[in-house]
């Protein structure tokens with residue numbers, strides 16, 4: 001097998017960003033090194049496009065990113081030679097969506113779950129200042145967090161029994177309902193793992209095409225490499241339950257230690273790194289370990 005090209009998929013809060021301060025200073029040098037050796041770092045987060053765009057530029061990344069828990073991938077135009085099939089052009093990006101739009105769920109809530117309306121407040125009903133108060137986000141951050149495209153987070157105000165009935169009702173109507181830390185998320189089914197797999201395939205195709213063009217002599221060997229998916233090594237790093245889908249499908253899973261909870265349990269048994277340190281310190285430690293095992297060419 002030839003050299004493996006690394007692709008890194010990373011959660012943000014509690015993983016690349018510190019759980020409490022949202023800083024990433026401890027990972028800066030490693031990020032810089034990854035940039036120098038052309039290892040793509042793909043953010044894979046529950047945050048919105050507006051939120052990720054801000055962080056993406058603070059991290060000086062020019063790579064694709066995955067928003068709203070795998071609901072869509074934003075691929076900067078030019079990342080690949082050709083626009084990938086099944087994507088649409090939005091501004092400077094090619095966008096692959098895995099879920100129906102938020103409006104579908106807002107309509108569903110108002111038309112088919114109206115009896116529960118007194119028991120909750122959705123993001124769309126909250127002002128920026130209320131959301132800021134509820135979450136500790138600044139007003140600007142709250143504005144960006146509210147710009148969700150694929151689902152509706154809900155603050156539950158009622159009792160537990162009614163909540164269970166509400167969730168059952170929505171599930172029957174085809175919604176996927178996930179209980180988060182502060183909010184209940186109502187949306188279509190998507191996860192971070194599905195998005196990781198789709199994007200990895202695009203990188204694989206692009207890499208294979210490049211090789212086939214530049215190295216006719218070794219055509220057969222390279223075709224074989226592509227077929228056994230031997231040329232890419234995916235690494236996923238996350239700290240929470242909602243990272244499990246990507247940690248299960250990546251070649252190497254990095255569980256970043258959280259000060260808030262234990263490591264979520266995984267089905268996979270091998271190629272798991274559990275960091276000793278929290279957040280960005282742990283992130284950098286794991287990436288350095290992986291880079292030493294898989295040195296990359298510029």
Ligand SMILES: [Mg+2]
Pocket residue numbers: 011012013014015238239240
């Ligand atoms: Mg997290």
